[in-house]
Amino acid sequence: MKKECDLVQDLLFSYNDGILSNTSKELVEKHLKNCDICLNKLKEIRNEDVKLDESQDKQVDYLKKIRKKLNKRKIYFIISITLLVILIVINILVFAKYNNVANKVEVYLEDDITSNQLSKIEEVVLQEDNEAKITYNSKEDELEEMKKIFQDNGELLSGYEGENNIFPASYLIETSVDKVEKIEKKLENLEGVKNIITNKEINPYVMYFLPLFTGENLYGN
Ligand SMILES: [Zn+2]
Structure with missing residues (x-):
């Protein structure tokens, strides 16, 4: 059995990914019915996958948050620049007007x-x-x-x-x-x-x- 276990465990990742040939697949499934050790290995692999997915989701969430923050900053930046430009234009108008009288x-x-x-x-x-x-x-x-x-x-x-x-x-x-x-x-x-x-x-x-x-x-x- 031990040798078959080694072989099956080698195949488990590919089995989990669904890329085994039918013959190999049947072999693995047949073995899993009778071997708890290999079945547990498969469960471990699946758990790892779930954890990986979760952490990837978290990363994606984090990236989304950062992007939102960046977008907010961009908006604040644009608003600030716009206000600044308006202020400068008003000042130019005021002083042009002033110069016209003050001279x-x-x-x-x-x-x-x-x-x-x-x-x-x-x-x-x-x-x-x-x-x-x-x-x-x-x-x-x-x-x-x-x-x-x-x-x-x-x-x-x-x-x-x-x-x-x-x-x-x-x-x-x-x-x-x-x-x-x-x-x-x-x-x-x-x-x-x-x-x-x-x-x-x-x-x-x-x-x-x-x-x-x-x-x-x-x-x-
Ligand atoms: Zn086994």
Whole structure:
């Protein structure tokens, strides 16, 4: 029997896998009916298989979990990047808007300013920034501008024509943001200058977001 046991046990793996020829299969089955030792060996092999399957299942589960985690991370990553991009775009828009306002110097002029004093102002500005855009607004221009702002109530300003015009003439200077302060300093003490307004100190976020809520643009841009 012992020799047959050795032979059968050699065949048991293949028997378990179902790849034996019919003759070998019959031989194994016949032997198993009479030999508990070999039958137990077969049971051991089958148990091992079950255990192997289980551990493989566990591995697959583990891999699935990792993949889920990775997917979650990917989603978080994409969301983060998207938010970051949105934030950057908003910042660019805000500062583009801010630069558009902050690069302007409004110089209000005394009524009795002489043409020499006017030239002096233009000269000083161009010295600082020879690409600056200088626009002169006469008292009449300023009155018209005010009427536009008052819109439907423009007739309220009808008493302010000619000699009664209380609005000062002005220069609007468009330069670069970094030159606003220098230009302001140089113009401050020039004769004929009444006062200077710049928007450099404005918080760009307030300037940009406030109009979204109030529905009006405070700075005319
Ligand atoms: Zn046996």
